[in-house]
Amino acid sequence: MRLLAIADVHGNLRALEALLSRERLGDYDRLISLGDQVNFGPKPRETMALLTKCGFEMVLGNHEERFAHLGEPAFAGYGWDMLRWTWNQLGQRFPALPVDLRFGTVWCTHGTPGDPYHLVDGNGMLPFLRELPTPYRLLLSGHNHRRWVVSDGERLSVNPGALGMLEGEPPGCVAPYAVLTLRRGHWHAEPRQVTYSETELLRDFQESGLYEAAPEMAAAVVRQMTTGSGRQVLRLIKTIQRVSAETGRSADDPEVWHEAGHRWEKEL
Ligand SMILES: [Fe+2]
Known part of the structure; x- marks a missing residue:
């Protein structure tokens, strides 16, 4: 089995298009998007349409969970104006996505299992990895925007990094993702990346409003x-x-x- 995993596209259509121009989706058994498909970036509607058309299975990110709270008093300092803009771009609706997606020996989530808001790094994921129930052996997550492959000796935790806004790795406009392959019962992770055009991204922002x-x-x-x-x-x-x-x-x-x-x- 072969999986293509992306996370945190954040409405960055240029990053997603760069990935699609590099990879043949037919080479994969499943395409996984690990939450925060939208918000922050200038093309939320187009990003969701393309992910859906390609057949990506998506989990709920913290940004999308917040759509449910737009009518509530703002919590301090969060980008509600941007979130409202994104919500309006989406026609004020968003598909009901699962917090976790599980199949075979794979557990997909945004933050940590069951919690799209919980922010940990690779080492912080180790306790969750050890607590994964049988038969799960591969934990895929996003949220942190940084990439890692961590093993507890038996199981693997992989964050492909934020496709739309990778953090902590200059020079920017780099879209990371991961290929996961199951061989003789063991998962193997291969981090990959593509670059995309800063000029086109900036134009998208200028034209977006x-x-x-x-x-x-x-x-x-x-x-x-x-x-x-x-x-x-x-x-x-x-x-x-x-x-x-x-x-x-x-x-x-x-x-x-x-x-x-x-x-x-x-x-x-
Ligand atoms: Fe994110």
């Missing part, structure tokens, strides 16, 4: 995607929370976002 809908968040996302340097979005959110605490103003306040955007840019 995202800079108007959520300027600070769009700037942070673009920097993340095009440089590969780590945690730009998280840095912006932490700055928003800091400005909010200092000024006593809500993290929803556009002025707080504006000031945080300035500081985030100055601190680069």
